[in-house]
Amino acid sequence: MPKSFDEQKFGLLLILPSFILLGLVALYPILRNLILSFTENDQFIGIKNFILLFQDERFKSSLFNTLLFCLISVPLQLFLGLVFALILQQRFFTRGFVRTSVFLPWALPTAVMAVAWKWIFNDTYGVFNDILLRLQIIKEPLAWLGKPDLAFFCIILAEVWKCTPFVTVILLAGLQSIPPELYEAISVDGANTLQRFRLITLPLLRPFLLVALVFRTIQALGVFDSIWVLTGGGPGGSTEPISLYVYDTVFRYLKFSYGSTMVIFSFILSLIFVFIFYKFWGDRQIEY
Amino acid sequence: MPEVRLEKITKIFDKNIVGLKDFNLQVKDKEFVTILGPSGSGKSTALRIIAGLERQDKGEVFIDGINVSRIPPQERNIAFVFQSYALYPHMNVYENIAVGLRIKGYSQNEIKTRVQEVAELLEISDLLKRKPKTLSGGQRQRVALARAIAKRPKVFLLDEPLSNLDAILRERMRTELKLLFKRISGTVIYVTHDQAEAISLSDKIALIDKGRLRQLGSTDELYYQPKDLFVASFLGTPPINTFEVTIKEGNFVFGPYSFKIPEKYWPKIKNISKLILGIRPEDIKVYLKPEPSSFVCNISTVEKMSGYAILNLNCQNKTLKAVVERDFITSIREENLWIKFNEDKLYLFNRDTQQLL
Numbered sequence: 001m002p003k004s005f006d007e008q009k010f011g012l013l014l015i016l017p018s019f020i021l022l023g024l025v026a027l028y029p030i031l032r033n034l035i036l037s038f039t040e041n042d043q044f045i046g047i048k049n050f051i052l053l054f055q056d057e058r059f060k061s062s063l064f065n066t067l068l069f070c071l072i073s074v075p076l077q078l079f080l081g082l083v084f085a086l087i088l089q090q091r092f093f094t095r096g097f098v099r100t101s102v103f104l105p106w107a108l109p110t111a112v113m114a115v116a117w118k119w120i121f122n123d124t125y126g127v128f129n130d131i132l133l134r135l136q137i138i139k140e141p142l143a144w145l146g147k148p149d150l151a152f153f154c155i156i157l158a159e160v161w162k163c164t165p166f167v168t169v170i171l172l173a174g175l176q177s178i179p180p181e182l183y184e185a186i187s188v189d190g191a192n193t194l195q196r197f198r199l200i201t202l203p204l205l206r207p208f209l210l211v212a213l214v215f216r217t218i219q220a221l222g223v224f225d226s227i228w229v230l231t232g233g234g235p236g237g238s239t240e241p242i243s244l245y246v247y248d249t250v251f252r253y254l255k256f257s258y259g260s261t262m263v264i265f266s267f268i269l270s271l272i273f274v275f276i277f278y279k280f281w282g283d284r285q286i287e288y
Numbered sequence: 289m290p291e292v293r294l295e296k297i298t299k300i301f302d303k304n305i306v307g308l309k310d311f312n313l314q315v316k317d318k319e320f321v322t323i324l325g326p327s328g329s330g331k332s333t334a335l336r337i338i339a340g341l342e343r344q345d346k347g348e349v350f351i352d353g354i355n356v357s358r359i360p361p362q363e364r365n366i367a368f369v370f371q372s373y374a375l376y377p378h379m380n381v382y383e384n385i386a387v388g389l390r391i392k393g394y395s396q397n398e399i400k401t402r403v404q405e406v407a408e409l410l411e412i413s414d415l416l417k418r419k420p421k422t423l424s425g426g427q428r429q430r431v432a433l434a435r436a437i438a439k440r441p442k443v444f445l446l447d448e449p450l451s452n453l454d455a456i457l458r459e460r461m462r463t464e465l466k467l468l469f470k471r472i473s474g475t476v477i478y479v480t481h482d483q484a485e486a487i488s489l490s491d492k493i494a495l496i497d498k499g500r501l502r503q504l505g506s507t508d509e510l511y512y513q514p515k516d517l518f519v520a521s522f523l524g525t526p527p528i529n530t531f532e533v534t535i536k537e538g539n540f541v542f543g544p545y546s547f548k549i550p551e552k553y554w555p556k557i558k559n560i561s562k563l564i565l566g567i568r569p570e571d572i573k574v575y576l577k578p579e580p581s582s583f584v585c586n587i588s589t590v591e592k593m594s595g596y597a598i599l600n601l602n603c604q605n606k607t608l609k610a611v612v613e614r615d616f617i618t619s620i621r622e623e624n625l626w627i628k629f630n631e632d633k634l635y636l637f638n639r640d641t642q643q644l645l
Contacts, residue, residue: 014582058384184341187361188368189388189439199387287421288377 031269036260049261058237058245059262065240066266070150070220072287073159077216078209080160081167086166089175099172114229117158121145121230134176150239151231155239158226163219175201177254179288206283214277220269226280242266290352290442290475291317292338294445297347299333299499306409308334308499311347315443315492320469320476322490324483326522330499331479338477339368349625350567352442366559367436373428381407382416385435392439406434409468426457433465437472442625443474444469450485462488479570483523487511495519517642518563520635526598526609532639533565540565543604548629556645557636563645566635571609574599575626576619592616601625 088099105113118126121144129141144150178253182200191199203205224243227233233240242262250259278284292315299307312359312456314448315321323331336342338349338478340361352389356364378385382403389399403600407413410430420428422525423560429449436444449465450458477574487495487507495502495510495518520528531542535557539546542565549557557563575582585603601608610627 099573134349179372179374181372182376184361185368185370185374188339188364188366188388189435190362190391192362195391199391200376248605262504283378286377287419 011203033260033267036257037264040257045257049258052258052263053261053265058240059242060246061237062240062242063281065152066221066223066243069159069223070158070217073156073163074216074220076156076160076214077164077167078211080164080213081212082205082209084164084168085171088172102168103165105162106169108162110162110225111229113162114158114226117154117161117226118145118230123156125275128281146235148235151235151239153229155227158230159220159223162226164217167216170208170212170215171205174205176206177208179220203283204286206281207285210284212280213281214274217273217277221266221270221273247284291315291350292443292475292477294334294338295347295348295350297334297344299330299342299344306330306499308337308344308642309498311499311501313494313501314506315475315477317494318473318475321474321478321491321492321494322486322633323476323494323496323518324486324522325496326479326482329496331481332447333499334496335368335447335477335479338443339366339445340364342384350376363572365441366445367439367441369432369436369444369446369449371451373420373432373452374451375431375441379419380417380419381412381423381431381434384420384431385438387609388435388439389577402438403434406438409437409471409596425453426461429453429461433468437468438472442475444474446476446478448480449478451480451482458485465489483525484600487523495522497522513644514635515644517637520566520637520644524568525638526611528566528568529572529608530564530566530637531606532562534562535560543606545604547581547629547631550634552632553634553636560638563636564639564642566637567608568627568633568635569598569609569611571630571633572608573628573630574610574612574616574626576621578626579628582628584624584626586623587620587625592617592619599625601627603627 026215030102038044038046040048084102088095088102123129123141123143123146126141126144128144129138132138133141137189142150144154148190168227169266178200183196184194186200223241224247227239227241228244228247231239231245243266246259246266249262292313294311294313297311301307303522303573311330313321313323313334317527323334326330333342337344338351340349340356340359344357348355350356351364351366373382373479376387379387385403385406389402394402402574403416404413407416408434412427412434413426415423415431421432423431429452432449443616448595450461453461462485478486478489478601490507490536492504492506493510494504497518503510503519505513512521513521517530521530533540533542535549537539538549540549583603585601587605587610588601588602588607591598591600591645592614595614599610599612599617601610608627638645
């Protein structure tokens with residue numbers, strides 16, 4: 001079949017430019033990074049960096065922070081995103097306005113919103129303390145960003161506030177893709193609201209939940225800007241994620257090779273997460 | 289005794305679009321009633337109101353003697369077959385049929401027996417493990433029917449279930465549907481715009497137009513005793529011929545033609561000078577040569593159907609359709625034909641109210 005072969009070649013030719021571009025911006029840096037992590041001053045040093053990595057207390061602590069941040073914030077975003085999507089799917093007065101305003105946090109630049117949150121959490125002038133004091137939930141102002149546990153709470157709150165809209169958008173699109181007859185059919189089959197949710201909404205939303213989960217997990221594993229602005233990794237490194245440690249290593253201590261090793265490590269970590277999700281999630285696609 | 293009654297149902301969409309207006313309907317136990325009407329007539333709305341998928345603005349719905357107007361669909365004990373079938377895409381065929389029974393809390397064994405029973409009835413036993421996506425239109429149709437039947441509902445509601453099938457399959461499913469519902473002897477309300485389906489399937493037809501019930505009756509009643517011009521024109525392919533006639537000295541006069549009014553119509557036309565005359569295409573006799581009291585017409589076109597042919601005749605600027613046997617058209621030699629009406633089969637309508645006289 002010479003004709004189809006020609007077509008195939010022509011097709012490949014057409015996608016070549018974008019492949020080259022992708023190779024330059026994605027593939028090359030990854031490979032360069034990989035090489036860098038096995039070398040020191042252009043000398044091959046094997047897996048020495050990786051051994052160092054697992055002895056590095058600061059790295060272990062930042063890995064723990066990253067995982068904790070991911071494990072708390074992502075499920076919260078998914079849950080709240082689902083709740084908001086379900087609410088926004090309902091018909092109500094001013095729905096259009098509410099939909100738009102819900103997506104506002106996602107539209108803001110992270111650094112900008114983090115600065116705003118920093119002011120909100122400010123111990124002396126912050127509105128957060130003010131509200132809690134007025135509601136008499138706390139007796140005296142708390143240093144939200146000054147204590148490890150509280151600071152961790154703050155970065156998670158800011159992240160959830162910022163990223164839930166992303167999940168909401170994806171799940172809302174998912175909800176709109178479900179044919180309304182299916183709800184009618186299951187109603188006639190005897191299902192009440194809760195059963196409708198369990199039998200139709202949730203299973204048909206699975207592919208969309210997976211997309212949201214994968215995106216949010218990858219981004220949470222690489223979180224940088226919001227924490228950089230809010231706490232700078234402090235107090236005492238208690239909120240420092242891997243990416244901040246990488247930043248310090250490379251740009252402050254100028255240890256490029258060691259920094260690359262950390263990057264490779266978190267790259268593999270992301271891959272493992274994604275692999276697990278795809279492997280155990282079940283329906284990746286619903287075909288009607 | 290499952291019986292469905294709609295009393296003065298009114299449904300208005302978007303404040304001014306009339307879905308249904310004072311719609312009454314009574315369906316007796318084990319009856320197969322078709323709601324027939326042109327698109328936008330409100331027939332699906334009526335069905336959805338019976339199911340509870342749509343809420344009427346006024347009026348009451350009774351199923352089995354119980355007023356269900358304020359009862360949600362899940363508690364009405366009905367089955368609904370959707371035009372799109374609405375099979376659950378993430379469940380296999382077995383689950384599609386079983387899920388309703390599971391919700392109702394039947395035991396695992398009971399569910400299994402019932403699913404196998406309906407699967408056999410509809411010949412889909414070998415499809416039980418497949419997902420809807422992998423099924424053909426006809427197979428999906430069967431699954432949708434199986435899902436409905438497995439529930440043993442009080443009433444079956446079918447919303448244009450055959451309209452997504454191709455012509456041959458549609459015809460076959462039509463016959464099967466008829467047999468199926470005869471076998472399980474259920475009360476069925478069936479919605480369609482296809483009069484052939486309505487006529488072949490149902491015990492009774494409810495003809496609906498612009499949200500109002502035009503006539504409810506057996507197929508023969510609607511065909512031979514239509515209440516008005518709309519009913520008469522809606523049923524029958526090709527449709528009934530209608531034209532205005534004047535009454536002069538005991539004759540129907542139209543254009544240059546006239547013929548004596550048969551005696552049986554005399555009492556109906558007292559004090560009337562003009563009316564609309566209807567004659568069905570199959571009640572027009574066509575001759576090759578002039579006959580006593582026949583009219584001459586030109587042939588404008590001939591539509592050959594499978595067993596018969598439709599002649600479009602031009603009779604002094606009036607177009608008439610007549611049905612003749614297929615063989616007849618081969619014997620036509622000239623452009624002129626002579627026609628006579630079967631005078632027992634005339635339909636007379638009031639010119640203003642369009643009611644049958």
